[in-house]
Amino acid sequence: MLHRPVSSTFLPIAGNSTRTLADLRREIVGIDTKVPLLDGTERLYVFLDNAASTPSFRPVLRCIEEFLPWYSGVHRGTGFKSLLATEVFDAAHDVVGAFVGADPETHTVIFMKNTTDCVNKLANRAGLHPDDVVITTLMEHHSNDLPWRKHCRVIHLEVVEEGRLDLGQLRRLLVEHTGRVKFVAITGASNISGVCAPVHDIARWTHEAGARIFVDAAQLAPHRRVDMLPDDDPGHLDFVALSAHKMYAPFGTGALIGPKEFFEDGEPDAVGGGVVEIVTLDHVEWNHPPYKEEAGTPNVIGGVALAAAIGILQAVGMDTIAAHETALLEYAYAKLKRLRGVELYGPTAHFEDKIGVIPFNIEGKHHALVAAILGIEGGIGVRNGCFCAHPFVKHLLGVTPEEDDRFTREVLEGNKTNMPGMVRASLGCYSDESDIDALVEMLERILRGETRGTYRQDKASGAFLADGYHPDFSRFFRYSVARASGDRRHSEAS
Numbered sequence: 080m081l082h083r084p085v086s087s088t089f090l091p092i093a094g095n096s097t098r099t100l101a102d103l104r105r106e107i108v109g110i111d112t113k114v115p116l117l118d119g120t121e122r123l124y125v126f127l128d129n130a131a132s133t134p135s136f137r138p139v140l141r142c143i144e145e146f147l148p149w150y151s152g153v154h155r156g157t158g159f160k161s162l163l164a165t166e167v168f169d170a171a172h173d174v175v176g177a178f179v180g181a182d183p184e185t186h187t188v189i190f191m192k193n194t195t196d197c198v199n200k201l202a203n204r205a206g207l208h209p210d211d212v213v214i215t216t217l218m219e220h221h222s223n224d225l226p227w228r229k230h231c232r233v234i235h236l237e238v239v240e241e242g243r244l245d246l247g248q249l250r251r252l253l254v255e256h257t258g259r260v261k262f263v264a265i266t267g268a269s270n271i272s273g274v275c276a277p278v279h280d281i282a283r284w285t286h287e288a289g290a291r292i293f294v295d296a297a298q299l300a301p302h303r304r305v306d307m308l309p310d311d312d313p314g315h316l317d318f319v320a321l322s323a324h325k326m327y328a329p330f331g332t333g334a335l336i337g338p339k340e341f342f343e344d345g346e347p348d349a350v351g352g353g354v355v356e357i358v359t360l361d362h363v364e365w366n367h368p369p370y371k372e373e374a375g376t377p378n379v380i381g382g383v384a385l386a387a388a389i390g391i392l393q394a395v396g397m398d399t400i401a402a403h404e405t406a407l408l409e410y411a412y413a414k415l416k417r418l419r420g421v422e423l424y425g426p427t428a429h430f431e432d433k434i435g436v437i438p439f440n441i442e443g444k445h446h447a448l449v450a451a452i453l454g455i456e457g458g459i460g461v462r463n464g465c466f467c468a469h470p471f472v473k474h475l476l477g478v479t480p481e482e483d484d485r486f487t488r489e490v491l492e493g494n495k496t497n498m499p500g501m502v503r504a505s506l507g508c509y510s511d512e513s514d515i516d517a518l519v520e521m522l523e524r525i526l527r528g529e530t531r532g533t534y535r536q537d538k539a540s541g542a543f544l545a546d547g548y549h550p551d552f553s554r555f556f557r558y559s560v561a562r563a564s565g566d567r568r569h570s571e572a573s
């Protein structure tokens with residue numbers, strides 16, 4: 080491979096005009112989109128579901144448009160376009176590494192589909208035995224819990240007040256299981272409470288116990304500076320994963336960053352084209368990471384889009400983004416705390432270590448009904464349910480083991496109407512006070528009983544549908560096709 084200088088920015092050479100928070104809001108694709116409401120009117124969509132997926136930055140689209148004429152298969156083509164695409168795609172890996180403070184000499188950046196894919200790869204590649212221990216936490220997304228459960232014993236660290244981690248218990252567990260603990264796998268920020276974990280302290284204790292730390296940065300990376308720190312710093316992070324669709328580049332890429340030496344060892348979990356140096360009928364010589372771990376034709380556009388989005392986040396500055404979000408949380412909670420009948424979960428003050436996630440319920444109202452009303456009557460996009468973190472949400476709601484058994488039985492019988500859950504409003508770097516005002520105004524309407532719709536709950540999904548609300552999607556998106564009525568059930572997501 081040619082030696083390339085490590086690039087840590089990814090912006091147009093002729094300059095970048097997106098530098099401030101105000102620029103960011105203007106540069107969100109779809110910020111000016113109107114959606115239909117139950118009363119027949121339309122309003123500007125209020126997007127408060129950024130923890131699930133963010134919209135795209137416009138400069139990311141511009142970058143892709145500029146790149147597409149040069150798009151070509153990478154790494155094995157000899158034509159000019161392939162050479163250029165390879166250079167850009169490899170540089171995109173470097174950009175992601177630099178964004179999380181990885182040392183390019185010792186670390187590799189592996190492009191995967193998303194964070195889930197990354198955790199599965201890490202767990203598959205970790206050489207775990209059934210007696211090994213991975214310590215994770217009660218506040219994890221299923222993505223940073225279930226992949227480990229396939230391989231070894233998983234211990235879930237408990238949470239204390241406001242959904243914060245019990246760090247004393249972590250230190251005790253590390254001592255109790257020294258030698259058997261192979262990984263501490265922890266989310267950098269919860270997708271439910273927004274609480275950030277003190278990852279560098281946890282890293283120090285983990286390393287003292289001879290284990291490695293993995294940080295799920297799916298929620299952290301879009302909101303806070305992530306720094307893996309040098310390997311000789313006891314607080315360094317061994318592995319980090321993130322998802323581009325939560326970072327304003329929804330084009331199907333995630334990244335796993337970790338030591339090259341870890342991936343040099345052993346066989347890749349997925350094999351096929353691109354992962355080898357040479358193959359005979361009875362022998363395979365593996366390529367070096369990241370190529371060894373990116374089986375098949377990679378998602379070049381997705382990787383370039385992620386690098387472009389990172390370029391914008393860096394130009395505005397992660398510290399500026401974090402400060403803006405903290406101020407917006409102060410504004411939101413000052414208003415929400417005044418609403419009688421709104422129950423808030425997780426920290427409701429001191430937001431330095433909380434990202435912009437606001438979980439709540441309205442007393443006496445089903446979470447799915449509240450979310451439906453916000454969408455159908457308010458044009459506000461939120462999410463409800465257990466957000467792929469069932470144990471944590473049920474813990475925060477105080478669900479008893481008996482209730483949990485009953486809900487499980489009901490779900491197995493095809494009835495999700497009583498599934499516990501919350502409503503979650505989540506902020507992006509471009510969110511502003513007008514988004515919070517719109518949410519609070521609608522919540523006030525719901526509390527005053529001033530909603531119009533007649534809602535019915537679907538037994539299989541638990542979702543509420545409003546009588547008479549059947550928008551014609553093809554009026555909004557030309558490529559819509561009429562679907563045969565079939566299985567429209569969605570599995571729960573993030």
Ligand SMILES: Cc1ncc(COP(=O)(O)O)c(C=O)c1O
Pocket residue numbers: 130131193194195196220222223266268269270295297298322324333572573
């Ligand atoms: C904390 C956390 N980890 C992991 C994931 C999984 O991310 P993805 O769906 O991109 O794989 C999510 C998604 O919401 C998340 O919030």
